[in-house]
Amino acid sequence: MELIHNLAFGFEHALTMQNLMFCAIGCVVGTLVGLLPGLGPLATISLLLPLTFSIPTTGALIMLAGIYYGAQYGDSVSAITMKIPHASSIVACIDGYQMTLNGKCGLALFTAGVSSFIGGTVAIVVLAGLAPALGQVALLFGPADYTALMLFGFVCVSFVTTGSLLDGLAMCMVGVLLGQIGTDVNSGMQRYTFNLPFLIDGIGLVSIALGCFGIAEITKNLDAHEERTPFQGKIHLMPTWPEFKRIIPSALRGSVVGSFLGILPGGGPSIAQFAAYAIDKKFSKHRDEIGKGAIEGVAGQAAADEAAARTSFIPLMSIGIPENAVMALMMGAFIIKGIQPGPNMIAGHPELFWGLVASMWVGNCFLLVLNVPLVRYWLSVFKIPYVVLFPTILFFCCVGTYSVNNSVEDVYITAAFGFMGYMFLRLGLEPAPLMLGFILGPMLEENFRRALLLSRGSFTTFVTRPISGTLLGLIALFVLWQFIVFMREQRKRQDAAAPAVQSPVPAGQD
Amino acid sequence: MNNRNLLKGIFLAAIGLAFGLGALRYPVGSLQRAGPGLFPLIVGSFLFLLAVAMIVRSRFTDRVPLQFNTKNIAIILGSLAGFAIFSELLNMIAGTIFLVFFSTLAGTKYSLVRNAIVTAVLIAIGLVFQKGLGLQLPLY
Numbered sequence: 252m253e254l255i256h257n258l259a260f261g262f263e264h265a266l267t268m269q270n271l272m273f274c275a276i277g278c279v280v281g282t283l284v285g286l287l288p289g290l291g292p293l294a295t296i297s298l299l300l301p302l303t304f305s306i307p308t309t310g311a312l313i314m315l316a317g318i319y320y321g322a323q324y325g326d327s328v329s330a331i332t333m334k335i336p337h338a339s340s341i342v343a344c345i346d347g348y349q350m351t352l353n354g355k356c357g358l359a360l361f362t363a364g365v366s367s368f369i370g371g372t373v374a375i376v377v378l379a380g381l382a383p384a385l386g387q388v389a390l391l392f393g394p395a396d397y398t399a400l401m402l403f404g405f406v407c408v409s410f411v412t413t414g415s416l417l418d419g420l421a422m423c424m425v426g427v428l429l430g431q432i433g434t435d436v437n438s439g440m441q442r443y444t445f446n447l448p449f450l451i452d453g454i455g456l457v458s459i460a461l462g463c464f465g466i467a468e469i470t471k472n473l474d475a476h477e478e479r480t481p482f483q484g485k486i487h488l489m490p491t492w493p494e495f496k497r498i499i500p501s502a503l504r505g506s507v508v509g510s511f512l513g514i515l516p517g518g519g520p521s522i523a524q525f526a527a528y529a530i531d532k533k534f535s536k537h538r539d540e541i542g543k544g545a546i547e548g549v550a551g552q553a554a555a556d557e558a559a560a561r562t563s564f565i566p567l568m569s570i571g572i573p574e575n576a577v578m579a580l581m582m583g584a585f586i587i588k589g590i591q592p593g594p595n596m597i598a599g600h601p602e603l604f605w606g607l608v609a610s611m612w613v614g615n616c617f618l619l620v621l622n623v624p625l626v627r628y629w630l631s632v633f634k635i636p637y638v639v640l641f642p643t644i645l646f647f648c649c650v651g652t653y654s655v656n657n658s659v660e661d662v663y664i665t666a667a668f669g670f671m672g673y674m675f676l677r678l679g680l681e682p683a684p685l686m687l688g689f690i691l692g693p694m695l696e697e698n699f700r701r702a703l704l705l706s707r708g709s710f711t712t713f714v715t716r717p718i719s720g721t722l723l724g725l726i727a728l729f730v731l732w733q734f735i736v737f738m739r740e741q742r743k744r745q746d747a748a749a750p751a752v753q754s755p756v757p758a759g760q761d
Numbered sequence: 762m763n764n765r766n767l768l769k770g771i772f773l774a775a776i777g778l779a780f781g782l783g784a785l786r787y788p789v790g791s792l793q794r795a796g797p798g799l800f801p802l803i804v805g806s807f808l809f810l811l812a813v814a815m816i817v818r819s820r821f822t823d824r825v826p827l828q829f830n831t832k833n834i835a836i837i838l839g840s841l842a843g844f845a846i847f848s849e850l851l852n853m854i855a856g857t858i859f860l861v862f863f864s865t866l867a868g869t870k871y872s873l874v875r876n877a878i879v880t881a882v883l884i885a886i887g888l889v890f891q892k893g894l895g896l897q898l899p900l901y
Contacts, residue, residue, distance in 0.1 A: 305895055417815055421773050424808040428780045428801060435797040442797055443783055466837060473833045473867045638868035639879055642861045645837070646883045649844050649860065654896045662845040666838045673834045677827060678769035696800045708793030741821055 254379055261379075261605030265613050270310050274610050277314035278617040281321020286329050286632050288472055290465065290644055292322040293686065296580050297460035298647055300587065301654040308588045309603050313610040315584050319577055320371065320560045320611065323520060324618045327363045327553055328626060332356060333633070342524040343556075346541060346548025353544045357487040358494065362546050363553040364623040366502035370554030371615040373506035374513065374561035379608050381514070381562075382597065385569035389594040392570070395702035395712045399719035399726075400516075400572055401695050405688065406726050407517025408575055413681040416733045422680055426688025427695060429454060436693070437700065449660040454668075456583045457655050459689055461648045462668025463675065463682040469641050470673050488623065497546045501531055505551035509558030519563045519575045520556045527555030561611055567592050568604060572691070576683040579690040765827045766819035774812035781805025833867045840864035853900045857883050 264270060284295045296315050303311035331347035343363065350359035392400070409419020432443045433453030444450040490498075505527040512523040531551040532541050541548045564581075566574045571593025573579040585592045590600060597604045622629070652661040675682050706712035714720050780801055790796025840863040847856035861880045865871055890896045 302894060302896070417811060417818065418769070421808060421811040421815065424804055424811065425773065425776055427804050428776065428808065431780070431801045431804075437795075438788075438797045440787060440797040442787060442801065443780070466841070470830075470834045470837050470867075473837075474830045638865055638870060638872075639875065641868070642864050642876075642879055643883060645840065645844075645860060645864055646857060646886075649841060649856070650887065650890065650896070650898065653848070654890075654898070657897050659845040659849045662841060662848075666841040666845075669841065670834065670838055674772070677765075677829050678772060679765055679825070680769055680773075699800060700795045703792050703795060708791060710792075737818075744821075 257601075257605050258379060258609060260601065261607075261609030262613075264309060264602050264606030265313070265609035269307070270313055270606065270610060271613065273306070273310040273314040274317050274614050275617055277317020278321040278614050278621060281318040281323075282325035282328075282618065282621055282629065283632065284318070285322035285325020285327075286629060287635075287640065288468075288637070291468070292319050293577055293580060293683075294461055294465040294468070294648075295322070296577065296584070297457045298465070298651040300457055300584060301651055303584065304587075308590065309606045311588060312581075312584060312603065312607055313614075315581060316564070316607060316611065317614045317617075319581070320557065320614065321618055323556050323560050324364070324367055324622045325629070327367070327556070328360060328622065328629060329633070331359045331363060331549070332630065341521065342528045342552040343549065345528070346544050349542070349544035350546075350549065355544065358490050358546070359544075359549050360626050361488050361490055361623055362498050362549045364619055364626070365498055366505065366550040366553040367557040367622075368615055368619045369499075369502040370506040370509055370556065370558035371561055371618075372612065373503070373554075374510045374558035375608060375612050375615075377510045377514075377558075377562055378565055378611075379605075382565050382569045382604070382608075385565060386594040386597055389570040392718060393702070393716065394698040394705065395716050396718040396722070397572070397698040398695060398702055399713060399722040400570070401691050401698070403722045403726055404516040404572060404574060404691070405684070406729055407515070408687055409517075409684050410729070410733075411517040411519075411522055412576075412683045416730065418680055419684045422675075422682065422684040423688035426685035426690075427692035429459065429685070430689045430692025431696075436697070449656075449658065449664075454664060455652070455655050455661055456580070456690065458652050458661050458664040459668050460580060460686060461652055462665045462670075463672035463685065465644065465648050466665065466669030467672030467676050467682070469644060470669070471676055472637065473641065488626075494546060497537065498550045501535060501547040501550040502554040504530060504534070505554030505556075506558045508551075509555030510562045512555070513559030513562030514565050514574075516566065516572075516574045519577075520559045523555040523559035524552040527551040564607075568596060569594065571596075573687065576686040579687045583690055763824075763826050764819060765825040766822055767816060768827055770812050770815035770819055772812075773815065774809055777805050777808035777810075777812055779805075781809060836867040837864060848899060853887065853898050854884055857887065 265274070280295065281292065284290045284292065295318055299315065299318065303315065306314070327343040327347065330343035332351055334344045334348040347359045347363065350356065405420060405423040406416065409423060410416050413419040430453070432450055434441050434451055441451060508527045508530060509523040512526055513519060528548065528551060531547045532538055535541065535547045537545055537547055563574055563578055566572055567578045567582055571591065573582045582592055590596060590603065648665060649662055652665045653659065655661055672682055702712055713723060784798040784801035784805055787798030788796035789798040789802060840860045843863055844856040844860040847859050858880050861876050861883065865876055887898055887900050891898045891900055
């Protein structure tokens with residue numbers, strides 16, 4: 252009963268004229284950047300952060316959240332029609348693109364849209380039910396536990412986004428170190444500022460995000476010289492009743508898997524899709540068709556994708572620790588607005604929390620309309636040539652960074668991070684963990700120092716407290732497992748290399 | 762030497778060293794009462810260790826050559842810097858014109874007419890931002 256009451260309260264806030272408008276803007280912009288190459292949700296959210304300074308808090312966060320989950324919708328459209336995923340819809344390429352080749356493009360788009368809607372709806376119920384309860388658990392956390400939880404998050408994100416624990420962890424640490432630049436909160440001392448006045452407040456979040464994700468991505472696309480061929484075929488959207496019936500069970504399965512995986516640290520849309528696809532392959536009634544353009548292959552992963560995108564808000568809003576890079580950026584947005592996400596947020600700002608949850612469902616409806624009946628109009632976006640697109644994106648990057656502090660220095664910093672991001676890209680290093688490290692860095696230091704202060708300088712506090720002890724134990728097990736996997740591969744390689752002259756498969760995991 | 766796996770280890774080790782050694786310039790304090798230098802020292806050392814592990818690992822894995830296209834990244838960074846310089850010295854319209862006409866050198870086809878249209882649209886968007894959303898852009 253309380254849940255319904257709370258949701259009703261949320262809808263009161265989400266359905267005001269103003270918030271409806273912000274939600275719609277968020278969904279449209281999100282779909283657009285999902286469709287276009289060169290701007291993922293990460294870069295777009297950071298681009299729009301400066302614009303949100305003058306918008307009321309709830310509206311601003313509703314809009315930013317809309318961009319995030321809207322981009323998931325748009326991304327699957329580009330994956331299905333052209334086999335080009337930008338952010339995360341890698342799985343949609345498999346069966347979705349196959350359906351396009353079979354002339355069932357419209358059906359695939361319809362399936363993806365409806366399944367995403369189902370996934371989003373299920374996830375919102377989970378979010379509304381679970382976040383307040385988890386917030387109670389978070390009150391048990393002390394500084395040592397928070398430190399361990401953040402380290403655990405680093406390990407999970409590193410492994411999930413890069414596939415290599417070593418690379419990802421190193422990038423997290425680079426992020427933490429970059430977060431050290433500026434004034435130390437405890438002593439007031441300036442660290443790594445080289446007496447440059449614009450570094451006293453630290454490096455701007457927007458500069459790092461746009462440099463590493465926006466500029467580097469544009470340059471990568473330019474290097475690749477990819478010419479996209481826009482989709483030209485006819486689109487017949489409406490499914491027959493038997494086809495429609497096939498969507499539902501698969502979408503529900505995907506929603507449950509996605510909701511669950513979205514909550515776990517390091518989880519989120521991409522891993523949820525793969526899991527849902529694998530499960531459909533095992534349990535679906537039409538499992539033989541999967542991989543050859545089956546409805547189930549699209550429905551399950553689309554639902555999981557959308558569900559995970561929403562439940563990944565749970566750790567951020569109830570514990571106060573973002574579980575992936577996009578959520579870290581959302582946390583940045585909360586903090587800019589003067590709100591500390593965490594156990595006290597739901598009680599302290601109920602209109603914000605429930606309004607945001609309710610707006611997700613409103614956004615779901617918007618996106619369903621935008622992406623199913625109107626999808627053919629979106630496809631014309633693909634006709635914009637990249638040589639028009641990238642100067643435009645560059646312009647937005649410049650204006651976005653400039654308006655954070657109204658200073659051109661930030662544009663130089665963005666350019667510097669663009670170079671760094673390009674270096675990382677060419678070296679095969681993923682910048683997403685860096686983002687997480689950068690945003691969590693100051694919090695990690697704060698909790699680490701406080702934990703040591705409380706334990707009078709003894710590290711045993713991290714092991715003896717049950718929560719942090721368990722988390723650190725899990726990390727140790729994980730590292731050990733990774734090491735064993737690496738050693739095994741080495742052994743296999745040596746065995747294989749002995750008879751054959753060249754080893755056919757590279758052993759590196761990245 | 763042209764091995765991506767080795768180079769990334771060296772690159773990250775350099776970052777770790779720079780921050781770790783830099784931390785020694787600040788009071789480190791004790792574990793119980795940490796100074797501003799303690800945390801960056803720990804994290805910098807940890808990054809250095811990770812990077813050393815990567816260098817060691819690169820000896821066992823296959824070589825991946827590093828591909829680095831200097832032209833495109835140089836053009837993009839140049840256009841950003843040019844935008845900043847023009848905006849500071851002159852105004853943002855000049856900066857935008859420079860940005861569009863210079864950055865498109867990195868594209869496949871170069872067309873003055875198209876660039877002129879893109880510039881005009883972007884300046885119009887800038888005006889909307891300035892007048893409509895209240896951003897303080899020094900457009901003119």
